[in-house]
Amino acid sequence: MSMPPSPACAFASDNAAGAHPLVLEALVEANHGHALAYGEDRWTKRCEALFDELFGQPVTTLLAVNGTGANVLALAGLLNQAEAVLCSDWSHINVDETGAPERVLGAKLIPLRSVAGRVSVAEVERACGALGNPHHAQPGVLSLTQSTEWGTCYSVDDIGALVEAAHARGLRVHLDGARIANAVAALGHGVGGLREMVVETGVDAISFGGTKNGLFGAEAVIFLNLDLAARGQYLRKQVNQLASKMRFISAQFCAALEDGRWLDWAGHANAMASELHRATAPLLPEGAIGSPEVNSVFPVLPSEAAATLRDWCFFWDWDTTADQYRWMTAWDTSPDDISRFAAGVAHVLGR
């Protein structure tokens, strides 16, 4: 039997997906005539109002062009001199940003041991042992990723406990929310879930992702702690995240935030990951694929089968020491993509 038609790189990443048609429509609508640059336009004002509404309180919204830049900007606003950032050893800022936070901010990142992408209060407390030692960079910010790089979520209580431990030691808390939409959708409390997770826990600033959730290319840094936001607009320019034609970034977020679409899109991606798990788990050895919390699964596959499968339908390695890979769904993943991919998995595994 030959392989079925490939669904191309449908499970490579959520940022391999295109933009949602409503986002493209919003871009076309924003493309009329002239509008003042650097955020002095009606789309940006609307976008700022939508973020205030979303968080249920006035926040400072600083739109940014990419996720690495958004993280650097958020950390720039939270750090003081001679301070360091505590983060998980698997965090994007530690592993996948080419050292941008260290280079741009001149601040040390201190990676903490994580379990399934999550750090614990005990690890934070241990790292805070450096406080007061003049020979050690002083922990000043705790950065958490929600949902994590391992497709897991911190519970609201986990975040609350981590924020409390950090604040008690004078640290500020950043959330890398490149996939916050998936985490909020997974919690299942609608928009209220975002407030429970981010506002009520006392997070100081969040990088609120858009690009992985159907936007063409847009991220936002949201400061909930308004005292820390005061220098934000200057820092954004310094870290090269101030877009001149900002209306095109704002218009994308407006399209996503209207009518709770951002949560619907992320909820769809999450549901498709569950479907992918349901379709492929019976084809794999017991325990080779865990059920997803959000929009990714991490199967362990024999390396030769993985190579054949990947040549047919591309996906990324995850932990090469354990023959573990990542399959990720997106706002536009279809049941047909899943049935074709599952047929390919069955084929390479001889099922």
Ligand SMILES: Cc1ncc(COP(=O)(O)O)c(C=O)c1O
């Ligand atoms: C957890 C996380 N944070 C931030 C980013 C930002 O990425 P980029 O700079 O590619 O937009 C990513 C992208 O993969 C990510 O997975």
